Amino acid sequence: MPHIARLLSALLILAAAGASGCRHAVREQRVLDPASRRVTASGAVAGYVGAYGSHAWLGIPFAKPPVGALRWRAPQPAEAWTGTREALNFGSACTQFPSPIGGLDTARRGQPVGSEDCLYLNVYAPRVAESEVPTGSARWPVMVWIHGGGNSVGTGALYNGGNLAATHKVVVVTINYRIGPFGWFRHASLRGEGTNEFDRSGNFAILDIIRSLQWVRDNVGAFGGDPGNVTIFGESAGANNVYMLLLAPRAHGLFHRAISESGSVNMNTIAEAEHFTDDGEPGRTNSSNEVLVQLLIKDRRAADRAAARKLLAAMSAKDVEGYLRGKTNFEILLAYMPTPTNGMIDMPKVFSDGVVLPQDDPMQHFTRADGYNRVPVIVGTNREENKLFLFGDPRRVRRLFWLVPRLRDEASYSLSAEYMSRFWKAAGADEPAAAMRTTQDNVFVYRFDWHEEPRVMGADLSMMLGAAHGFEIPFVFGHFDLGRQANVIFSHDNEPGRLALSKEMMSYWAEFAYGGAPGRGRDGQQPDWLAWDNRAPADPKFVILDTPADGGVRMTSSGTQTTAGVLAAVDTDPRLPTQRDKCMIFHDLVNRSRTFTKQDYPTAGKSGCAGYPFDAYPWGG
Template identity: 30%
Template sequence: MTATRRTLITGAAALTAYAALPVVGYAAQPRSPIVTTTAGKVRGYVQDGVSVFKGLRYGADAGGERRFAAPVAPQPWTDVKDATAYGAASMQTGKGEEGEALSEDCLFLNVWTPAKAGKKGLADGAKRPVMFYIHGGAYNGGSGASPWYEGTKLAKRGDVVVVTVNHRLNAFGYLYLARLFNDPSVADSGNAGQLDLVLALQWVRDNIAAFGGDPGNVMLFGQSGGGAKIATLMGMPVAKGLFHRAATMSGQQVTVGGPFNATRRAQAFLDKLGIKDLAALRALPADQMLAGMKAIDPIAAAGGVYMGPTLDQRSLTRHPFFPDASPVGLSVPMMCGNTHDETKGFIGFDAKAFPKTWDEVIARLPGQFAARIDIDPETVVAFYRQTYPNYSPADVFFAASTAGRSWKAAIIQDEERARAGAPAYAYQVNWKSPKEGGIFGAPHTIDIGLVFGTLDAKGSIVGAGPDSVAMSNTMSDAFINFARSGDPNGGALPKWEPYTLERRQTMVFDTVSRQEDDPRGAERKFFNQVPFTQFGT
């Protein structure tokens, strides 16, 4: 069935029924599932044996007077809302997914469920694990509508309920105004985007049983910025109890923004717009407000102004993984991963961007470290040339920038969990993308398609050959096992032990996957010479 209009939908949980949607010329099409949620009835469609609901509204319109405020639940409705097209994504400087609307009215989520209709509709009592995916794009862009996150294959393979979500981004979700305007309506402005995710999880708690899922077994997983959002949620008391497993994929959040730096950034944003009062800021058209993101960041002294979660002493009263792992999240089993060649994913998959000389590596490394670590690049290059004498300049550049840019933060999360007696299952993807003969190695984002099984999705770097299918099955099963029990072991994997400080056990996903103790240990020890600073904080 083809959706012909974008719909605004709301959601929650109760019973389910089936009713036919009219489809011209096809009298015997699968019948369309109707689910009764706490806000009203919603109608999805069936695809490859999976019931799909898109654009389910979990929050009210966040525009107008609600701009910068904490989200609220939607108003109930009495008719049946079509849930056959993705809802709008948050306002952002990019274009969003193909054909996707951008709006402040963006609090929507999507559900894929293998539950079959019965006497109680989709609420069949099976209590399937819920795999709730949070998209990447830092805190600035992206949406849950990417074809890479299409949940049909994952739902079928694992007999799980898959959820993706949209929430407020950039200044709409993270502009900290509380110290600039004495107005209670902006008290939560620095973490509004995180509170959107909390509201979405409350929707899952209240509604997912109606879709055949178990509200008592919700796993968060997310790549890049999605992983960072999850790490932040693990330090938020208001999110405690709403999820029961967590997997961060190439995305970590050791510290969040302090209130004074966040205020300086907000002031730079306002100065760029030429706005001095809250009423004028709220009245500004949403697309014009995005122009403030072009302000020079006053802390980094370069680039656009950073937006991210803030230590506001309301929803966030301490850093997620500093000075240790937040006690709020210690009861949640955790998986923490990175890819071997993260920064090869940040060059647009352009082989011409590979540095060719040692001088070029030395010149470009500081920009990659981007205030995360402060270390002499000549010393870095000398270390790598001695440790890996066969590495080319490009090999050293990508290895060093990966180690100093994001891998270091993943190690901190693993270490702090281990110190607290609640270790993480650490992983590293070594399996190489077949793109252009494998020259891009295992870059940032490669684990998305492997876990979802969306091997042939538009723009995929995973490939759809036999090796790709085998690697995808292995990774997907590990995530499904983790969602089901909090332990990724089983299937084709060798034994995978939680991370300890003594051994630093790490699952290396490759054509032949294996557990290794302290992979890249020499690099880890080398970068321990200098402190790591989470970018933006």
């Protein structure tokens, strides 16, 4: 029983925020292969033959280490080296709290891990000798993966691009980028002499990703990749970053297709990033000034918040900067409180700074031909995104013997999951797609529906988790070996269907990378994935990605969503007979959305939810 309980616990943890399906459980013999020698602009590298038969090169620096004076500065190109660099090991993960979803050691839960010296990438390419690397028009498409993890945990090392590279002759690049308070931090004291507009933006993570794309432009040809055909793709926070790159002027021309898997277009304002939470225009939890308060109290330089604010007001900008830069990376991170289950941080991230990213509504940019980096796009979500998060909610799921899950109320669990996932589909896929479709033809949308997990210890995982957040990633990478514990979701019984679906998804993703449209896949034998059609509600909108046993891959117009439509549906749903039931859904939407907020909750729907205060919602009855 303890063994099975650990399996179920590992399932929840390992799948969250995009780690699902990409842990390097497949054993690789990382033996230097002389045939893998390639010469980049910074120097020669040599890698090894990976588990799927591709060549792999790990831990290649794409920027100078952002340490010392380069902390909270825009990234700079990496320095050159002499000789041949043995690229057999991943570079350090960026500073973060440990968690299984980040793939890092959890033995010291709550204690920081990683390094500020973390701007490294990994390359997977078809295996050929150095003399046989293709050139010119024979070069392979490039696919750059941007990992998820709430922009506060994760690493590119979790994702094995070898199968995708070897099967479809593409070059897959997985990257690190600064996360948490090192990737997203704005404060007036850091905008002094010697800084430029990018240093002052606070969007260091986006700038890191752009720097990695500049590296790809300048170096991927050495690996057989085509710098004129680069696809960016990412999941969750990584997909949010894909949307941001579509909006970032500095990224123009560095990529030529984009795929957003379960993303969003959320940004924080400058006020949210910097202000105190009780200012007239309030900052968010863990804004830069609130973090400074916490640091001063932790250092016993101030007894409480009021004293810390007074001390800050008396400090010069130079003194504040010196104080911040004098802190170690771990001391800074420990000013934040991680979420116990996943190590993520609640803090402002992705700033509408007016330099790296626009200050106004991103959706308006998507309706203008000159408003964004207009390239072919695939966007999509999973049918039951939020079941992953509900599965960890003790108000919804009880644990026998503290671990084995049982639903408290299956009906309310399913309803909450349905509405939250519909809202995610609206805000993260359908509405951006409809907006972009007004200015371009190549906009493709999917919904991932696979839900064939087994029963374990009487728990029906296909119902409890289904097509949950992050579960599409192993299908895209063709890498299902998550290790002994997490493999509980991949059984012998569901193997034929998931391998067939994975083959189709890998083929669609690769065909999109080759030509800018998924079409019928690389072999031309799959159902035709048509572009989103804005002409009429009944015209094709998106493809459903599922196994043959559940209807297979197919186009549909049924199930398109808008945020307004989802909110309106709550009032007319006969499965929600009471106002308390309706407010449960509105409460859930606040918790999983940045566009429907706590301020909207009291007046939500026709009757509002003031009678069920948000912070005291009666979950028990």
